[in-house]
């Protein structure tokens with residue numbers, strides 16, 4: 042079978058987008074694109090009186106916070122960097138689509154990543170970007186306010202949402218770790234749908250980028266899960282931009298393309314990579330290639346982090362578990378997440394999924410700056426991630442194990 046090139050994949054996906062009609066970036070109303078002029082079509086059906094209002098406009102979401110790279114075309118006297126159209130094209134080709142991306146990247150990396158940029162221009166860009174993007178100290182009070190306003194995306198299970206204090210955080214990386222069939226892909230499919238919900242219904246009211254490295258993305262599942270959320274499947278499907286990655290280089294390249302797609306003027310709520318590590322593990326094998334593998338994985342994760350910072354999108358990635366050879370017979374878990382320290386340091390929230398009996402699955406907070414190491418039970422159903430069929434939501438248990446857990 043002829044495999045499409047990455048650009049074909051993105052092109053096909055982009056052409057499916059009914060919402061983000063590629064606005065001329067030069068004619069955007071301001072550098073901050075606000076929700077009221079959003080062209081997002083709502084995928085919710087009328088669910089009837091008991092349901093919250095389904096046609097809520099997207100105005101309940103805060104402004105998209107990034108500033109387009111075009112901003113740096115302004116002369117230095119007007120706060121820009123005096124870049125030419127050619128400079129902008131080169132920046133976009135290297136995945137630098139926002140002023141934030143320049144501000145967040147060290148000058149050495151800018152010089153290494155952007156073709157023939159030159160030191161003087163790189164420095165000019167850098168100083169314009171750091172003037173435009175506030176990156177200094179702030180009070181903890183201001184940070185608390187920001188966190189209180191942060192949008193969280195529902196997992197589809199009230200129990201899991203409670204465990205995660207509201208759901209999946211936007212603007213940071215959440216890693217789903219687990220062996221095969223533990224529910225990682227089902228989780229990804231559910232978030233691809235739920236993140237399109239209005240904020241008032243537990244979503245982030247935006248489109249989704251989905252990078253599939255294992256060939257397990259199934260639009261049919263999106264249709265089924267959309268029905269649970271009373272959303273119109275055809276709109277939900279059209280709001281998901283999917284690309285299949287065939288090797289680790291291609292996976293990094295797709296992320297650069299994703300940065301360009303995300304800067305198209307439409308809001309993207311989530312970027313999903315299922316799996317983040319698999320291709321790196323197959324492309325680099327053995328101890329001899331370990332350093333190269335980790336270096337490339339780190340490059341990929343840094344880019345993901347930058348995209349998450351720039352666009353405020355939720356980043357959800359999956360990871361496998363591997364045998365923990367360091368564990369002794371009696372001590373230490375028998376398995377651990379792949380990707381070593383590089384993965385451990387790149388992900389803000391690490392969730393470990395494991396199988397229970399039947400459709401039951403257990404999610405354990407493996408590492409988080411805010412959540413205790415507690416766990417919760419959820420189910421894999423036709424609706425995606427769900428609470429126990431036929432039950433009301435339950436509270437998560439702290440540090441306990443489910444008695445029926447067969448593992």
Ligand SMILES: Nc1ncnc2c1ncn2[C@@H]1O[C@H](COP(=O)(O)OP(=O)(O)O)[C@@H](O)[C@H]1O
Nearest residue numbers: 219220221222223224225226227228421422423
């Ligand atoms: N339509 C469906 N209805 C109910 N359960 C499903 C459905 N599709 C998949 N599943 C469940 O999801 C499991 C696979 O989970 P998946 O997320 O693909 O695992 P992985 O962690 O390997 O990505 C299947 O074994 C099945 O239990």
Ligand SMILES: [Mg+2]
Nearest residue numbers: 225226255257
């Ligand atoms: Mg999977």
